[in-house]
Amino acid sequence: MTRRPTSRPPAKGARLSRVPGKALVSSLTPGLEDSSGDASAARTNRAKSVSLRTAMGRTTAQQRWLARQLNDPYVQAARKQGWRSRAAFKLIELDDRFHLIRPGMRVIDLGAAPGGWTQVAVKRGARQIVGLDLLPVDPVPGAEMVEGDFNDADMPQRLMDLLGGRADLVMSDMAPNTTGHSATDHMRIMGLAEGALDFALQVLGEGGAFVAKVFQGGSEKALLNQMKHAFASVKHAKPPASRKESSELYVVATGFRPDRVLPLTSADDDPRAV
Ligand SMILES: C[S@@+](CC[C@H](N)C(=O)[O-])C[C@H]1O[C@@H](n2cnc3c(N)ncnc32)[C@H](O)[C@@H]1O
Known part of the structure; x- marks a missing residue:
């Protein structure tokens, strides 16, 4: 089954190396953890706006999850390098x-x-x-x-x-x-x-x-x-x-x-x- 490609592969020359262990900020929301890197700018902005809209309604577990995402250098690096997941x-x-x-x-x-x-x-x-x-x-x-x-x-x-x-x-x-x-x-x-x-x-x-x-x-x-x-x-x-x-x-x-x-x-x- 072949579908029309809708997502881009990692950029040519994308680094495959390990991620520096630096805390970075990401705007991913729960459920998007493993689709970070491939997101287009529009999708990223949508995620940001969902994040803001629901900020007050999160459970403690969701808040913990989000905090972990925000500080996960692999999440940010995946997005930058074009990988769909950390x-x-x-x-x-x-x-x-x-x-x-x-x-x-x-x-x-x-x-x-x-x-x-x-x-x-x-x-x-x-x-x-x-x-x-x-x-x-x-x-x-x-x-x-x-x-x-x-x-x-x-x-x-x-x-x-x-x-x-x-x-x-x-x-x-x-x-x-x-x-x-x-x-x-x-x-x-x-x-x-x-x-x-x-x-x-x-x-x-x-x-x-x-x-x-x-x-x-x-x-x-x-x-x-x-x-x-x-x-x-x-x-x-x-x-x-x-x-x-x-x-x-x-x-x-x-x-x-x-x-x-x-x-x-x-x-x-x-x-x-x-
Ligand atoms: C951690 S994710 C995989 C991440 C993936 N390796 C990547 O790099 O993007 C685990 C996946 O296993 C799938 N999975 C779990 N049970 C499965 C099953 N019985 N048959 C097929 N896929 C299954 C889940 O749907 C989920 O997407």
């Missing part, structure tokens, strides 16, 4: 450390909205990118976006068909809406990360890489152990752009070894037989 910096930092994206790669981006990671993958030379999210994503030139639920039974096959071959990198930044109950949130995100890993084991080519967001809470160790069978290197990382107060972590696996994946019961069932 999350883009997490992938930039992970990629600088683990060298996940190389020119010409085929990439799957799970939990892509609003498109920050996709933009980074395009910018760093991936040749084919298929992104998926529950939410609609404004088109990212150079990538194909699917709107849907990763948990749908036919979604893995749909994504594989769109990619048209083995992936070099599967990345999952999928996160469920948090409940505030840390054990519940942990189990929910682990379900998504495990699903993403199962999918990666099916779609990755030899030497491929996998990165997924998890929340700390105990069972991420089981996921890491599972990954150690099938990848030459497995690490966990908290990129500097990930907020200190968040229990978010990323598991990063490189050097996929297809021969180390436990065989399926029948060759006919093997979805990798594309």
Whole structure:
């Protein structure tokens, strides 16, 4: 599904470096956190005016959220550099450390909205990118976006068909809406990360890489152990752009070894037989 591009990519020469740790002021309102960088001037002004109009009606939680945004250097830097989300910096930092994206790669981006990671993958030379999210994503030139639920039974096959071959990198930044109950949130995100890993084991080519967001809470160790069978290197990382107060972590696996994946019961069932 190709839609007419409505948003601009990062400016040529946009810096992909880390953000200086300086407090900066942003006018983002709740709900716009991850669509900061790509906003046009008009959209920014609209956000400002919404911010003013609703200033008196905020709950304490909303006020806390806004204060955090106002002092977040990544929010401002994302806007300046043309990234759609501050999350883009997490992938930039992970990629600088683990060298996940190389020119010409085929990439799957799970939990892509609003498109920050996709933009980074395009910018760093991936040749084919298929992104998926529950939410609609404004088109990212150079990538194909699917709107849907990763948990749908036919979604893995749909994504594989769109990619048209083995992936070099599967990345999952999928996160469920948090409940505030840390054990519940942990189990929910682990379900998504495990699903993403199962999918990666099916779609990755030899030497491929996998990165997924998890929340700390105990069972991420089981996921890491599972990954150690099938990848030459497995690490966990908290990129500097990930907020200190968040229990978010990323598991990063490189050097996929297809021969180390436990065989399926029948060759006919093997979805990798594309
Ligand atoms: C933190 S955001 C991703 C930010 C993105 N990486 C970026 O750089 O802009 C997490 C996303 O995961 C998506 N998500 C959560 N559960 C999902 C599911 N079951 N299927 C598809 N997307 C899902 C959410 O809709 C949300 O947009």
